[in-house]
Amino acid sequence: MLRDTLLVAGKDLRIELRSRVVINQMAPFALLVLVLFAFALGPDRNPLITAAPGLFWMAVLFSTMFAVQRSFSLESAEGLHDSMVLAGIDPAGFFAGKLLAIGCELFALEVLVTSGIIVLYGAHVKSPAELLVSGILGTVGLAAAGTIYGALVSGMRLRETLLPLLFLPVASPVLIAGTRAWQIGLQGNSSASSPWLGLLGAFAALYICAGIVLYGPMEDMK
């Protein structure tokens, strides 16, 4: 399984490095979201800094959908799925590989958005550990849930509209917990962050387990 995970993740990241969709399209999109939020909330710094944690996670949530759609459109090519099955790739490994690749892309994006928030909104980070840990845990959770739903709707005619409808309500605990952890990180009150980080961790663990268990049955239907 580990070998398959690394193979699939390596394949996806290699395709990404060569096609540069994340760098050329998703990164500008995430930055655009930051700028648009500034337009929506006005040029005053205070409301922007107050809203920054929420804006960060909204940007990440939308980017996750793009990353998931992109990742599964790679698999939709003719006969690609059959060749994966013939190559004997373990479904759980395939899931973990997709998760890893999407997670890496998202994390790179989050670093960019964070620096955007610091530079554009002038936010001061009091305890960066919260931002980092919540970022990693939240990303893993979002990537896991996104991969499950991406696989679920892949091959469907209406997948572009179905994915947000299914994924966004499920991802709401990450939005809530991530935003709170980020607020704490920006304000520097470290002791209050543990329930939120715990929630992010629980979400990630739950969806990784669900993906490993359910990915096999999901692959059967293609």
Added chain:
Amino acid sequence: MCSLESLLEVMATIDKAIDKRRTVMAAEPVTRPAPWSARRNRWVRAIGVAAILAIALDVYLGLWVTPPDKVQGNLVRLLYIHPALATVALYVAFALAALSSALWLWRRTRAPFFDRLAAASVETGIVFIALTIVTGSLWGRPVWGVYWTWDATLTSTALLLLLFLGYVAIRKSTADPQRRARRSAITALVAFMDVPLIQFSVLWWKTLHQKSTVLNPSLTPKIGGIMGATLALSFVAFLLLFVWMLINRYRIEVLKESLEGAEMEVAIRERVAEAGTSGHLELPADLRVPVSGG
């Protein structure tokens, strides 16, 4: 060139083809779904009648017999609808959907029954959840002064409604019954896992950040006597209504499936009939269309 005789000949050939197709269609009638037994029908009707009677009694007791509450006045009467709706929607419908989805996914218990049951309970659950939210807002307006507040219970109920709607959307957009059942079952299970996380996150979201909550615990009236009985009756009434709606929704699902099957059969036969006649349909020489130009 085109004589009347040859035209008539062509028309006769087409007529013959149509006749042949009719006979093919008439030869084997399309399979009809098995009708429900009269006994079963009687049972379902009995549940329906019991639900109506119980709700009528609940309305009567709730509006005329029970006294107004000391604190909430007449608003307390919503208590005889809202908690029952919420309990049926949040616990019965959702748990039933998750359980039957899990049973469908498990190979040993895989049967179309569980897929239909999950679909029926989700769709019936949507009605109950929507009514829960509507009745809650109606109560909230005079008590809290607003139709909606970002209270933990309200927010998680709304999210649950969205999860249910996602289930229906994915079900509606898959045509193949096997894939539909699998996708729906996985959607229901993945959504079900999310429920405790949503509950916790929304609860902490409120309690950790809003010091005073609009839901003052002292508002909750102590229930006893006729009020308690009416409240208990409302649970029975709405549970009966749920069961009745569930059974009927299940039947609709069965009928829909057999209709889909019948339509497919008709389409296949039409194609077969077309293929069967095309070999015999020979146009007279002077009516054949030249292949290129002319």
